[in-house]
Amino acid sequence: MILRLGEDSNLWTPLLRLLLRVIMAWLFEWKVFAAEPSFGIPAINVTVIEGDTAVLECSILHLTEEHQVVWTDAEGFLLTHNAKRIIDDKRLSVERPLKQLWNLHIRDVHYSDRGKYVCQISTQPPKHKDVILNVLVPPYIxxxxxxxxxxxxxxxxxxxxxxxxxxxxxxxxxxxxxxxxxxxxxxxxxxxxxxxxxxxxxxxxxxxxxxxxxxxxxxxxxxxxxxxxxPPEVFLPSARLGQHPGRETFLQCEVTAHPHGTMFWEKDGRDLAADRSGKFNVEIFNTDYDQKKILSLRIREIKNEDFGQYTCVADNFVGADQETMILYDYSIHMRRRTTTTASPIIVPPVVTDHWIPVDSNGPIYNQERSNNRNGKHI
Structure with missing residues (x-):
């Protein structure tokens, strides 16, 4: 019995399919219709900060055992062959998280690593994909x-x-x-x-x-x-100070300078800190502002010869300054007031036993404040 094509389609269809599979398998085995290796994704340039790890991607489809994959630099110097590193730079390696990936990793990137890298497939002619590595460098002073x-x-x-x-x-x-x-x-x-x-x-x-x-x-x-x-600048909180004989008083001046040099009180050209009689005592006090100091002069048991002009002097290698104040007999002033008054006047104590704060710069004793805030003599 002869079977004619089309007489029994149910019999011919499976046979034709089987024959087709055999022929296709033979063709692929002999590479007749085998797809040539190709790059799976377009080239992607990479930008990293110096010190980070750069990942240069290379995805290859239809790669066979007969083909090789290499990475080279811009001059064609061989870096890797398949998954093996060729150069003696342990920072480089080929990483393959997926079968088709042949990524080049560069750890601890240096600025000198910037440039072009080439992923190549050993086809005829060879195929290649260029990847540009940009390296950013943080600011450095x-x-x-x-x-x-x-x-x-x-x-x-x-x-x-x-x-x-x-x-x-x-x-x-x-x-x-x-x-x-x-x-x-x-x-x-x-x-x-x-x-x-x-x-x-x-x-x-x-x-x-x-x-x-x-x-x-x-x-x-x-x-x-x-x-x-x-250079120093000397400021006097008051240009005149009155006191009774027999009592004691304090004189003070503020000295602003940088750096501080020599500071002293003098009377009639004599440095009072050098006095050994015990009548005068000179002290220096710091303030919240390190370039300003207070120079204090204590005078015990004031006598008539102690009244007069006292000069606060300050100097350093840049320059010098000084200001003069007058210590006067306050009792004479009070006697003048009583002679012009019909009834007696009870005079309160001129000096207290405590400091009287003046502004925020430090204490002084009972002083007649001058209207001249620059501390000039009046």
């Missing part, structure tokens, strides 16, 4: 080219320099701490590596901060302490 702590004199011109490098090139901003606690700071000047301060005053002293910022963390800062030296 170069100490040898940046300003250190400085000491200048009032009136000088100061140039502060903050030299920084990084990729991309960082911008420099300048700040100044508002107090010695260095908790708050204010922005000063304009952006740039150089900050110039003309005609420096004592108020310009303090801690300056330059901050380098390129958008790559972390930012870097540098503190520069500026010390401004200036």
């Amino acid at each position: 170069i100490e040898q080219y940046s300003s250190k702590d400085m000491t200048v004199q009032e009136g000088d011109t100061v140039t502060l320099v903050c030299n920084a490098t990084g990729v991309p090139q960082p911008e420099i901003s300048w700040f100044r701490y508002l107090s010695d606690s260095m908790q708050e700071k204010e922005r000063i000047g304009s952006r740039g590596e150089v900050l110039i301060i003309h005609n420096v005053s004592r108020e310009c002293g303090g801690t300056y901060v330059c901050e380098a910022d390129s958008g790559v963390e972390p930012r870097q800062t540098r503190e520069i302490k500026l010390v401004v030296q200036y």
Whole structure:
């Protein structure tokens, strides 16, 4: 019996399918219709921060045992062969989390690692995929080219320099701490590596901060302490002080300077601290402001010859200043008042046994305050 095509489709269909499978298997075995290896995804450039790990992806489809995969640098220098590292750089390795992936890992990336890397397949002709590695470098302030702590004199011109490098090139901003606690700071000047301060005053002293910022963390800062030296300034809370003979009193002056040098009270050209009679006692008191001190003079059992002019003198290597006040006999003043009065006047004690606070700078004894706040002699 001869079977004609189409007479029994139920019999021919399975046979044709089986024959087709055999033929296709034979063709694939002999690579007649085998797909050639190709890259699975387009090239993706990589950007990392120096010190991180860079992952350069290479996905290959239809790879067979007859084909090789290599990574090279831009000059064609061989880095890896299949999954094996060729060069003596332990930072490099080929990682294959999936069968089709041949990713090149570079750990602890250096800025010198930047550039082009090539993933190649040994086809004829070879196929390759280029991956560009960009390396960012956090800001770095170069100490040898940046300003250190400085000491200048009032009136000088100061140039502060903050030299920084990084990729991309960082911008420099300048700040100044508002107090010695260095908790708050204010922005000063304009952006740039150089900050110039003309005609420096004592108020310009303090801690300056330059901050380098390129958008790559972390930012870097540098503190520069500026010390401004200036001559002393002497201030007298009062230009005149009255007291009764036989009593004692205190004279005081405020001295602002940096640095502090010599401070003393003198009368008739004589340094009273050198007096050995026990009548005079000179003491120095600190204040909350380290550039201001109080110089106190204690005079015991005042006699007529103790009345007169007393001068507070201060000097340092920058300059000097002095102010003079008058100690007068208060009893004469009171006697004059009683002679012009019809009825007797009870005079209260002129001096107390305690300090009388004056402003916030320290105590003085009962003084006639001058309207001249600059402490000039009147």
